[in-house]
Amino acid sequence: MGQIALPLRSGARGGPPRIVIGNANAHVADALTQPESWPFRTAVLTGPPRSGKSLLARWFAASGNGAAVDDAQALDETELFHRWNRAQADGTPLLVIGGEPPWDITLPDLRSRMGGSLQLEIGQPDDAMAGDLLLSLAEERGLPLEPDAVHYLLPRAERSAAALERLVAEIDRLSLERKSAPRLAIWRAALECLHGPDEPRLL
Missing domain, CATH: 1.10.8 (Helicase, Ruva Protein; domain 3)
Incomplete structure (x- = not known):
């Protein structure tokens, strides 16, 4: 078990939020430190509500390892596809945060790009x-x-x-x-x- 302290403070009384690392997300934290190994330099992260997806995205972006798109399921699919293309052109690893799987993508080009990316899912804590x-x-x-x-x-x-x-x-x-x-x-x-x-x- 471990924790990752975020470099951003929250409004909580006790201090900055922390990401608790355990059985449900250790594989995700490991993968986020190695974006050079991702297919198309892209990873798609899904999981239950409040499971730390956004916190991991903030940590990934703050670490300088790449860019993150949070709540991607709520974005226009064409805009998300453009974001993917820009990241490819810049050579920037891209972490895409979805909700709970499955993610029903209707735009064929985007569906194929997301489907070919590294798939990461946060499970339930033991x-x-x-x-x-x-x-x-x-x-x-x-x-x-x-x-x-x-x-x-x-x-x-x-x-x-x-x-x-x-x-x-x-x-x-x-x-x-x-x-x-x-x-x-x-x-x-x-x-x-x-x-x-x-x-x-x-x-």
Whole structure:
């Protein structure tokens, strides 16, 4: 496990956002350090919402390894094709960020270029990565979440980056609202607010 600190600060109380590296994205981080090996010097990155695609794009662009096009599925396909052509002409590696696969591209030339590029996909975090992600999200908010929280929360939480982000935000909200440290009573209340008291979350 590891983390990549971004060179850009967020509005969070705790400091700059960090990319937690684990089973779901280690292969992506490795690939982004070797753009010279990409077919057509292009990689297409997809994955679940809030899984760190945009953060990885910012890190890649800031590293000087190439250019990134975020939220590419929302762009006009002709414009995206022109961006690809310009990157090819300049010899600049291009990281294209999509949403969740599959990506239905209707422009034949663009479909063929994207299909021939390196395909990268972020998966779901395992226990170790989810625990690191939970603590990192809390740290970004300046939320003093004790390590024991991981053992209590993870078996009862949905296992996705987006769900863990919502959980940390709810713990933070309740802790501020009640002017109370984020301990067991707050953890339990946050889970109940998100899932209801009677819904079993044990995995």
